[in-house]
Amino acid sequence: MKLIPTSITDVLLFEPKVFGDERGFFMETFRQSDFEALFAEVGMMCPSFVQENMSRSQKHVLRGLHYQEVHPQGKLIRVTAGSIFDVAVDIRNDSKTFGQWFGQVLSAENRLQMYIPPGFAHGFFTLSEYADIIYKCTDYYTPEFERVIAWNDPQLNIQWPLEEGVEPVLSEKDKKAEKGAMLLGC
Numbered sequence: 001m002k003l004i005p006t007s008i009t010d011v012l013l014f015e016p017k018v019f020g021d022e023r024g025f026f027m028e029t030f031r032q033s034d035f036e037a038l039f040a041e042v043g044m045m046c047p048s049f050v051q052e053n054m055s056r057s058q059k060h061v062l063r064g065l066h067y068q069e070v071h072p073q074g075k076l077i078r079v080t081a082g083s084i085f086d087v088a089v090d091i092r093n094d095s096k097t098f099g100q101w102f103g104q105v106l107s108a109e110n111r112l113q114m115y116i117p118p119g120f121a122h123g124f125f126t127l128s129e130y131a132d133i134i135y136k137c138t139d140y141y142t143p144e145f146e147r148v149i150a151w152n153d154p155q156l157n158i159q160w161p162l163e164e165g166v167e168p169v170l171s172e173k174d175k176k177a178e179k180g181a182m183l184l185g186c
Helices: 032-041
Strands: 002-005 012-015 018-021 024-027 051-058 062-068 075-081 083-090 101-107 113-116 120-126 130-137 146-148
Touching: 012 032, 051 120, 062 083, 075 083, 075 101, 075 120, 083 113, 083 130, 101 113, 120 130
Parallel strands: none
Antiparallel strands: 002 012, 012 113, 018 024, 051 130, 062 120, 062 146, 075 113, 075 130, 083 101, 083 120
16 A cells, blocks of 8 residues: 655545456455554554445535534545545644645546545545445544535635536535535634
8 A cells, every 4th residue: 555645734645556467456445554554654643444434426426515513534535436536625723724625536447545534524526427435434424413515615716627517416415505614614
Protein backbone atom coordinates (compact mmCIF):
# COMPACT_ATOMS: atom_id res chain seq x y z
CA MET A 1 0.00 0.00 0.00
CA LYS A 2 1.31 3.42 -0.94
CA LEU A 3 0.34 6.65 0.86
CA ILE A 4 -0.19 9.75 -1.30
CA PRO A 5 -0.43 13.11 0.53
CA THR A 6 -2.99 15.71 -0.64
CA SER A 7 -3.30 19.49 -0.47
CA ILE A 8 -5.06 19.11 2.90
CA THR A 9 -2.67 17.46 5.34
CA ASP A 10 -5.18 15.19 7.11
CA VAL A 11 -6.88 13.94 3.91
CA LEU A 12 -4.91 11.01 2.53
CA LEU A 13 -4.96 8.87 -0.59
CA PHE A 14 -3.93 5.23 -0.58
CA GLU A 15 -2.92 3.19 -3.60
CA PRO A 16 -3.02 -0.57 -3.08
CA LYS A 17 -0.50 -2.90 -4.67
CA VAL A 18 -2.24 -4.90 -7.40
CA PHE A 19 -1.16 -8.37 -8.50
CA GLY A 20 -2.61 -9.17 -11.90
CA ASP A 21 -2.27 -11.52 -14.80
CA GLU A 22 -4.41 -12.82 -17.67
CA ARG A 23 -6.86 -14.36 -15.14
CA GLY A 24 -7.62 -11.08 -13.35
CA PHE A 25 -6.12 -9.43 -10.30
CA PHE A 26 -5.80 -9.52 -6.52
CA MET A 27 -5.29 -6.60 -4.16
CA GLU A 28 -5.41 -6.17 -0.44
CA THR A 29 -7.64 -3.18 0.32
CA PHE A 30 -7.17 -3.02 4.07
CA ARG A 31 -4.68 -4.42 6.57
CA GLN A 32 -4.67 -2.79 9.99
CA SER A 33 -0.90 -3.09 10.51
CA ASP A 34 -0.12 -1.51 7.12
CA PHE A 35 -2.48 1.38 7.76
CA GLU A 36 -0.99 1.93 11.23
CA ALA A 37 2.48 2.20 9.67
CA LEU A 38 1.32 4.53 6.89
CA PHE A 39 -0.55 6.86 9.26
CA ALA A 40 2.51 6.90 11.56
CA GLU A 41 4.63 8.06 8.58
CA VAL A 42 2.63 11.31 8.52
CA GLY A 43 2.39 11.65 12.29
CA MET A 44 -1.25 10.58 12.57
CA MET A 45 -2.92 7.91 14.66
CA CYS A 46 -4.53 5.20 12.58
CA PRO A 47 -8.30 5.35 13.00
CA SER A 48 -10.43 2.46 14.15
CA PHE A 49 -13.34 1.62 11.89
CA VAL A 50 -16.67 0.51 13.38
CA GLN A 51 -19.01 0.40 10.39
CA GLU A 52 -18.76 -0.38 6.66
CA ASN A 53 -21.31 0.78 4.11
CA MET A 54 -21.92 0.29 0.41
CA SER A 55 -23.91 2.51 -1.92
CA ARG A 56 -24.71 2.59 -5.61
CA SER A 57 -25.38 5.82 -7.46
CA GLN A 58 -26.45 6.43 -11.04
CA LYS A 59 -24.74 8.87 -13.43
CA HIS A 60 -25.03 12.56 -12.47
CA VAL A 61 -26.04 11.78 -8.87
CA LEU A 62 -24.44 14.22 -6.46
CA ARG A 63 -24.50 13.25 -2.78
CA GLY A 64 -23.50 15.68 -0.07
CA LEU A 65 -21.99 17.59 1.42
CA HIS A 66 -22.76 15.59 4.60
CA TYR A 67 -21.28 15.52 8.09
CA GLN A 68 -22.33 14.60 11.61
CA GLU A 69 -22.35 17.45 14.13
CA VAL A 70 -22.06 14.99 17.03
CA HIS A 71 -20.13 11.74 16.59
CA PRO A 72 -18.29 12.98 13.49
CA GLN A 73 -17.22 10.21 11.17
CA GLY A 74 -13.91 9.62 9.48
CA LYS A 75 -14.30 7.66 6.24
CA LEU A 76 -12.10 5.43 4.11
CA ILE A 77 -13.70 5.44 0.66
CA ARG A 78 -13.13 3.25 -2.37
CA VAL A 79 -15.01 2.56 -5.59
CA THR A 80 -15.54 -1.02 -6.76
CA ALA A 81 -17.43 -0.24 -10.00
CA GLY A 82 -17.48 2.96 -12.05
CA SER A 83 -16.03 6.31 -11.01
CA ILE A 84 -16.82 9.30 -8.83
CA PHE A 85 -15.41 12.73 -8.07
CA ASP A 86 -15.01 12.55 -4.29
CA VAL A 87 -14.80 15.73 -2.19
CA ALA A 88 -13.70 16.46 1.38
CA VAL A 89 -14.33 19.90 2.95
CA ASP A 90 -12.52 20.92 6.13
CA ILE A 91 -15.15 22.29 8.55
CA ARG A 92 -12.96 22.29 11.66
CA ASN A 93 -13.08 25.88 12.94
CA ASP A 94 -9.61 25.68 14.49
CA SER A 95 -7.94 24.23 11.39
CA LYS A 96 -5.51 26.15 9.19
CA THR A 97 -7.33 24.62 6.19
CA PHE A 98 -10.85 25.53 7.42
CA GLY A 99 -13.17 25.99 4.43
CA GLN A 100 -10.77 24.36 1.97
CA TRP A 101 -11.76 21.38 -0.14
CA PHE A 102 -9.94 18.58 -1.87
CA GLY A 103 -11.39 16.57 -4.75
CA GLN A 104 -10.17 13.37 -6.36
CA VAL A 105 -11.48 10.95 -8.96
CA LEU A 106 -11.84 7.54 -7.36
CA SER A 107 -12.57 4.64 -9.67
CA ALA A 108 -12.55 0.90 -10.02
CA GLU A 109 -9.71 1.42 -12.52
CA ASN A 110 -7.38 3.64 -10.47
CA ARG A 111 -8.25 1.73 -7.24
CA LEU A 112 -7.38 4.74 -5.10
CA GLN A 113 -8.85 5.01 -1.61
CA MET A 114 -9.40 8.33 0.14
CA TYR A 115 -9.32 8.84 3.89
CA ILE A 116 -11.43 11.76 5.12
CA PRO A 117 -10.98 12.39 8.86
CA PRO A 118 -13.69 13.40 11.34
CA GLY A 119 -14.44 17.12 11.10
CA PHE A 120 -14.88 17.11 7.34
CA ALA A 121 -17.99 17.29 5.17
CA HIS A 122 -18.08 14.70 2.40
CA GLY A 123 -19.77 14.47 -0.97
CA PHE A 124 -19.32 12.92 -4.37
CA PHE A 125 -20.54 13.17 -7.96
CA THR A 126 -21.02 10.05 -10.10
CA LEU A 127 -19.09 10.24 -13.36
CA SER A 128 -19.89 6.80 -14.83
CA GLU A 129 -23.22 5.17 -15.71
CA TYR A 130 -23.28 3.97 -12.11
CA ALA A 131 -20.77 3.65 -9.30
CA ASP A 132 -20.52 1.27 -6.36
CA ILE A 133 -18.85 2.83 -3.34
CA ILE A 134 -17.66 1.05 -0.20
CA TYR A 135 -16.63 3.09 2.80
CA LYS A 136 -15.50 2.33 6.31
CA CYS A 137 -16.52 4.75 9.10
CA THR A 138 -14.84 5.62 12.40
CA ASP A 139 -18.16 6.20 14.18
CA TYR A 140 -21.72 5.00 13.80
CA TYR A 141 -24.23 6.77 11.58
CA THR A 142 -26.60 8.82 13.72
CA PRO A 143 -29.17 10.50 11.46
CA GLU A 144 -30.35 12.96 14.12
CA PHE A 145 -26.88 14.57 14.06
CA GLU A 146 -26.43 14.60 10.29
CA ARG A 147 -26.06 18.03 8.71
CA VAL A 148 -25.81 19.12 5.08
CA ILE A 149 -23.90 21.92 3.38
CA ALA A 150 -25.13 22.93 -0.08
CA TRP A 151 -23.06 21.24 -2.77
CA ASN A 152 -22.90 24.56 -4.66
CA ASP A 153 -22.15 26.83 -1.68
CA PRO A 154 -20.39 29.87 -3.15
CA GLN A 155 -18.09 30.14 -0.12
CA LEU A 156 -16.61 26.79 -1.04
CA ASN A 157 -16.62 27.17 -4.82
CA ILE A 158 -16.11 23.44 -5.40
CA GLN A 159 -15.21 22.74 -9.01
CA TRP A 160 -17.52 19.79 -9.60
CA PRO A 161 -16.94 18.12 -13.01
CA LEU A 162 -20.54 18.65 -14.16
CA GLU A 163 -21.50 18.18 -17.79
CA GLU A 164 -22.63 21.42 -19.40
CA GLY A 165 -26.40 21.72 -19.44
CA VAL A 166 -26.95 18.72 -17.15
CA GLU A 167 -28.19 19.36 -13.62
CA PRO A 168 -26.93 17.01 -10.90
CA VAL A 169 -29.47 14.59 -9.44
CA LEU A 170 -29.99 15.44 -5.75
CA SER A 171 -31.88 13.88 -2.85
CA GLU A 172 -34.58 15.96 -1.14
CA LYS A 173 -32.23 16.41 1.81
CA ASP A 174 -29.49 17.79 -0.45
CA LYS A 175 -31.93 20.06 -2.31
CA LYS A 176 -32.90 21.68 1.01
CA ALA A 177 -29.32 22.32 2.14
CA GLU A 178 -28.67 25.99 2.84
CA LYS A 179 -25.89 27.95 1.28
CA GLY A 180 -23.69 29.73 3.78
CA ALA A 181 -23.76 26.76 6.18
CA MET A 182 -19.95 26.77 6.12
CA LEU A 183 -20.05 29.56 8.69
CA LEU A 184 -21.24 27.01 11.26
CA GLY A 185 -18.20 24.77 11.10
CA CYS A 186 -17.70 21.77 13.33
